Amino acid sequence: MNVKRKRLYSALAAALVIAGAGSTALIYGHGSRVSAAEAAAPAAEVDAAYVVAATITDFQSYSGRLEAVDKVDIRPLVPGTIVAVHFKDGSFVKKGDPLFTIDPRPYAAEVDRASAQLAAAQARNGYSATDAARAERLLADNAIAKRDYDQSQNAAHEALANLKAAQAALETAKINLTYTQIVAPVAGRVSRAELTLGNIVSAGASAPLLTTVMSVSPIYASFDVDEQTYLRYLSHSVGQDSKNAVPVALGLADESGYSRDGRVDSVDNRLDSGSGTIRVRARFDNADGALLPGLYARVKVGGGSPHRAVMVDDAAIGTDQDKKFVMVVDAQNKAQYREVHTGNLHDGLRVIDSGMQPGERIIVNGLQRARPNDTVRVKLVAMTGSTAANVAAAPASASATAKSAKAGS
Numbered sequence: 001m002n003v004k005r006k007r008l009y010s011a012l013a014a015a016l017v018i019a020g021a022g023s024t025a026l027i028y029g030h031g032s033r034v035s036a037a038e039a040a041a042p043a044a045e046v047d048a049a050y051v052v053a054a055t056i057t058d059f060q061s062y063s064g065r066l067e068a069v070d071k072v073d074i075r076p077l078v079p080g081t082i083v084a085v086h087f088k089d090g091s092f093v094k095k096g097d098p099l100f101t102i103d104p105r106p107y108a109a110e111v112d113r114a115s116a117q118l119a120a121a122q123a124r125n126g127y128s129a130t131d132a133a134r135a136e137r138l139l140a141d142n143a144i145a146k147r148d149y150d151q152s153q154n155a156a157h158e159a160l161a162n163l164k165a166a167q168a169a170l171e172t173a174k175i176n177l178t179y180t181q182i183v184a185p186v187a188g189r190v191s192r193a194e195l196t197l198g199n200i201v202s203a204g205a206s207a208p209l210l211t212t213v214m215s216v217s218p219i220y221a222s223f224d225v226d227e228q229t230y231l232r233y234l235s236h237s238v239g240q241d242s243k244n245a246v247p248v249a250l251g252l253a254d255e256s257g258y259s260r261d262g263r264v265d266s267v268d269n270r271l272d273s274g275s276g277t278i279r280v281r282a283r284f285d286n287a288d289g290a291l292l293p294g295l296y297a298r299v300k301v302g303g304g305s306p307h308r309a310v311m312v313d314d315a316a317i318g319t320d321q322d323k324k325f326v327m328v329v330d331a332q333n334k335a336q337y338r339e340v341h342t343g344n345l346h347d348g349l350r351v352i353d354s355g356m357q358p359g360e361r362i363i364v365n366g367l368q369r370a371r372p373n374d375t376v377r378v379k380l381v382a383m384t385g386s387t388a389a390n391v392a393a394a395p396a397s398a399s400a401t402a403k404s405a406k407a408g409s
Contacts, residue, residue: 043375046366048329049383052311053358056346059249059302060233064223067281068293070186070215075207076102077179082199089192092289093184093213100193100210102201104180111177114170121159121166128152128159188215189289214293217286220265221250221297224277233301234267234280248282251298252291257348258300260284260291310356311349313384316364317342326356327363327370329378335363335370349383 084101087093135152138144184190191212195201201208225234233246245265249258262284271278282299284291317340318325328336340355356362363370364383370376 043333043377044366044369045377045379046329046335046363046370047381048361048376048378049313049316049364049381051352051356051358051360051362052349052383053308054311055306056309056311056351057302057306059300059344059346060225060229061298061300061344062223062225064221064297064299066291066293066295066297067220067222068188068214068216069218069220069283070188070213071293072185072213074099074182074185074210074213076100076182076201076203076210077207078102078107078176079202080106080180080200082195082197082201085193085196087190087193087211089190091190092216093187093190095184095187097184098181099184099190099213100182102180102182104177107173107177107180111170111173114166114173118163118166118170121163125156125159125163128156132156182210184213186213186215188213216289218283219286219291219293221248221262221282221284221299223280223282223297223299224272224275225280225301227271227276227278229301230267230271230278230280234264234278247302249300249302250282250284251300253296253298255298258298264301309343309346310352310358311346311383312352312356312362313348313364314345314350315384316362316367317350318367327367327372328356329361329363329376333375333378335372335374335376337372338362 080102082100083103084098086098086100093099132152132155135144135149139146139149191214193211194209201210245263248262248264250260250262251258262282264280265283266281268279280301312326316326318327320339323339324342325337325339328338330336338355341353343351343353345351361378361380363376364381366376
């Protein structure tokens with residue numbers, strides 16, 4: 001009985017060994033098929049571009065608001081009734097163009113009255129002067145009392161004073177008459193008429209606002225810059241002439257770039273210790289009148305010496321926790337992870353402060369399909385935002401890389 005059991009156990013063990021061997025063969029065989037499938041997987045297709053190398057000038061971007069160079073609130077200087085409004089709301093006016101007319105008739109009558117008083121004062125002055133001269137001759141001959149002489153001299157002085165007062169009254173009346181014609185003190189765009197025909201206005205501290213005139217060109221952009229920018233770019237320009245003024249550029253809210261060039265016009269005389277910024281005002285031409293006071297403005301301030309820089313499209317830069325990286329395509333068309341340090345935007349491209357060299361290719365589209373050390377199929381494209389075709393801008397030293405890219409694609 002024991003012999004039969006031993007034989008049975010031996011047979012079962014042999015069967016298990018054979019089954020195990022078969023399973024191992026199947027596992028290894030399946031693994032071999034997976035490896036073959038992986039080996040046969042095609043390389044990922046990506047778009048790559050040469051980094052852009054150019055000579056640039058550093059700048060910093062800030063937000064600000066547009067302000068008129070001249071802003072005048074129009075108020076009446078004499079009381080009266082408005083008899084005419086000479087402009088359309090929102091129209092452009094030149095310096096000296098009529099805006100409002102206050103009833104001039106009372107003031108014209110005052111001019112006539114002052115003119116009459118002046119004529120009377122001139123007559124009295126002439127008579128008094130003649131009488132004083134006559135008294136002086138009689139006094140020399142001792143033919144007049146000293147008291148009478150003094151009275152004639154006093155009358156002459158009083159008549160002269162009255163003459164000057166009459167002249168001043170006439171001048172005042174003429175000035176008030178001119179105030180009835182309210183004209184534009186500066187050229188620019190006029191606001192709406194706050195008071196219209198038939199309204200009675202007063203003068204002085206309680207004078208109502210009639211309208212507002214704002215100059216159009218040039219126009220200011222005011223913004224706050226940080227202390228480092230002031231020390232680096234603006235501190236040396238304070239008090240300098242326009243030839244040495246710091247260049248600035250302006251972009252509006254609906255623009256992606258900076259469409260207008262200007263210069264720094266003034267820098268405030270103190271730094272705000274609370275915010276760590278200083279107020280700066282830049283001047284821009286606005287001949288077309290498209291810029292309005294109060295509009296949001298993006299302003300970039302340039303400075304420093306021009307220098308060579310490497311730039312890439314922002315979309316080609318990946319984020320790995322607190323690091324920035326790009327995928328570089330080497331001469332063997334393999335993707336390589338490269339950590340970079342980024343700088344400011346310049347003409348739509350991001351400046352790479354360190355980590356890149358001119359002539360290198362980076363993946364700009366398909367970054368998610370490429371892993372480090374993977375072989376990729378490269379399609380050369382232009383760097384988004386660059387002004388020239390990227391392949392054409394590639395340096396001669398990168399020709400071998402370009403050939404490899406064509407072979408890989």
